[in-house]
Amino acid sequence: MVDLLKASGLCGGYGDVQVLHDVALTVKAGEIVCLIGSNGAGKTTLLRVLSGMAKSTAGSILFADQDLRGLPAQEIVRRGIAHVPEGRRLFAGMTVRENLLMGSYLRGDGRAVINKDLDFVLATFPKLAERLHQDASTLSGGEQQMCAIGRGLMANPTLLMIDELSLGLSPKLVGELSKALTEINRAGQSILLVEQDVATALRLASTGFVLDTGRIVLSGPSNELVANPSVREAYLGMTAA
Amino acid sequence: MLYVQILINGILLGGLYACIAVGFSLVWGVLNVINILHGSFIVLGAYLAFFAYTGLGIHPYLFAPFAALVLFMLGYAVQLTVINRVIEAPVLVTLTTTFGLALLLDNLMLVVFAANFRKVSLKPPLGVIDLSDTFPSIDLIVPVDRLASMLFALVFVALLYWLLRHTVVGRAIVAVRMDRYAATLMGVDTTKVFAVTFALGAALAGAAGALLSPIFPISPLAGTTYLGKAFVICVLGGLGSVSGALVGGLVLGVLESFGALFFGPEHSLTLSFTVLILLLIFRPNGIMGKRGFV
Ligand SMILES: Nc1ncnc2c1ncn2[C@@H]1O[C@H](COP(=O)(O)OP(=O)(O)O)[C@@H](O)[C@H]1O
Ligand SMILES: [Mg+2]
Numbered sequence: 139m140v141d142l143l144k145a146s147g148l149c150g151g152y153g154d155v156q157v158l159h160d161v162a163l164t165v166k167a168g169e170i171v172c173l174i175g176s177n178g179a180g181k182t183t184l185l186r187v188l189s190g191m192a193k194s195t196a197g198s199i200l201f202a203d204q205d206l207r208g209l210p211a212q213e214i215v216r217r218g219i220a221h222v223p224e225g226r227r228l229f230a231g232m233t234v235r236e237n238l239l240m241g242s243y244l245r246g247d248g249r250a251v252i253n254k255d256l257d258f259v260l261a262t263f264p265k266l267a268e269r270l271h272q273d274a275s276t277l278s279g280g281e282q283q284m285c286a287i288g289r290g291l292m293a294n295p296t297l298l299m300i301d302e303l304s305l306g307l308s309p310k311l312v313g314e315l316s317k318a319l320t321e322i323n324r325a326g327q328s329i330l331l332v333e334q335d336v337a338t339a340l341r342l343a344s345t346g347f348v349l350d351t352g353r354i355v356l357s358g359p360s361n362e363l364v365a366n367p368s369v370r371e372a373y374l375g376m377t378a379a
Numbered sequence: 380m381l382y383v384q385i386l387i388n389g390i391l392l393g394g395l396y397a398c399i400a401v402g403f404s405l406v407w408g409v410l411n412v413i414n415i416l417h418g419s420f421i422v423l424g425a426y427l428a429f430f431a432y433t434g435l436g437i438h439p440y441l442f443a444p445f446a447a448l449v450l451f452m453l454g455y456a457v458q459l460t461v462i463n464r465v466i467e468a469p470v471l472v473t474l475t476t477t478f479g480l481a482l483l484l485d486n487l488m489l490v491v492f493a494a495n496f497r498k499v500s501l502k503p504p505l506g507v508i509d510l511s512d513t514f515p516s517i518d519l520i521v522p523v524d525r526l527a528s529m530l531f532a533l534v535f536v537a538l539l540y541w542l543l544r545h546t547v548v549g550r551a552i553v554a555v556r557m558d559r560y561a562a563t564l565m566g567v568d569t570t571k572v573f574a575v576t577f578a579l580g581a582a583l584a585g586a587a588g589a590l591l592s593p594i595f596p597i598s599p600l601a602g603t604t605y606l607g608k609a610f611v612i613c614v615l616g617g618l619g620s621v622s623g624a625l626v627g628g629l630v631l632g633v634l635e636s637f638g639a640l641f642f643g644p645e646h647s648l649t650l651s652f653t654v655l656i657l658l659l660i661f662r663p664n665g666i667m668g669k670r671g672f673v
Contacts, residue, residue: 189564215566227561229554240554243547244566293566 150194175349218296241292280311393632394529400612402583408619418606424588454581
């Protein structure tokens, strides 16, 4: 498979505080990749650097063979990376439909195509269809996450990045969302998933990267990571057998 | 009947007040900038209308959209060249910046237009509608110039509402107002949105200035009065929402009319600031409570 995103030697952070050290991460086209690591490891910061929301000081971010590093956020959206932020961050006071359409803000490919994508999102998340004209802030946590992912999809991205998919959601809802993501991925969507729940993450993704205090300490196919003793001990709560 | 008359006067005033405040409220809500220039923009709009009427014979009501356009361009330029440089700074810095710009504009107007009071005296005057002509039992009058100013003012407020709700630019403005970070993730260029928002605020000030020119005397230093009113209305109605400015404007208009009756017209500003202080103590989020936007 072709490399869709290839970050290497990436350093970055906030102001004088360097959070990321020499990070390398690759997402192949059509794949789900998960980024795992404990709280404060720098997962959100890495996504922010990739989407142009935080500064990087060194390295490169090749996306479809072009370096994105240093480009403003709107240019990165335009090139095909959508970032679903931690905590959903829907626009309160706007309806679900208006929120979804904000996702297509930059698109110039016409209302017909955008409406088709809207139909796709609503077919993927039927609960959103029921609440289409409701204020987004009245949605339940799970529905908000669906709306946030839908809003990301409305940008028609080549790569969809999701920060903390399951945070604060019941296992049943996480199951539903996982199923939806698998479906979206089967339709060809490449996904970079940040997830605290390592078991869920490794089940969904084909490849995983483990971030620890701003460094990638481990990476590989999910089935290998699941079997890896240090992953099992540190993130899956099992003592090494 | 007297009280009904006062109420009518207040509502007529209130519509105009809503137009005075809504641009100020928009800029405050979206940019988090307390734009001291707003009152001076209103005065500039009034002067433009005055000279358009005395010089070119263009009626102020017809001129209002042009005043809005001129102020829109001025606002856009001021935002991009000056305010944008300090937009990330704490609110005190942006406040000081706009305060300085207001001093500059006020004194410029003082030099160019001189300090004497002017007024657009419509010829022929629009007169009054006397309701007792048609309903002999109802002893009320409606001054036509005030009615027209209020109606046009409400049209501008409604236009802003429509723009925020139904256009791409408007949606971007509202998105930035609600969550700047998330809006950037959608690909919204916040710098542009800030400039357009500031320009829209200035445009509404210009329109309000033109619309009030037949009613209130115009002087280069009247800006402070309008700014004070806009401030009170924002606190009354809640920040950054069109409906809040509308409610706040109407409430202040009615309050001032009754205040003028009970305490004399010279105390209207004292009254509005007394209300401001009471509200800040008891309802800091405004009568309508904290609202997202439109
Ligand atoms: N806006 C910020 N400014 C400064 N430091 C930050 C900011 N956000 C996060 N950090 C710091 O960066 C480190 C990584 O945080 P983050 O990327 O949010 O981790 P994770 O998403 O893996 O939990 C933490 O030490 C955190 O304190
Ligand atoms: Mg995080």
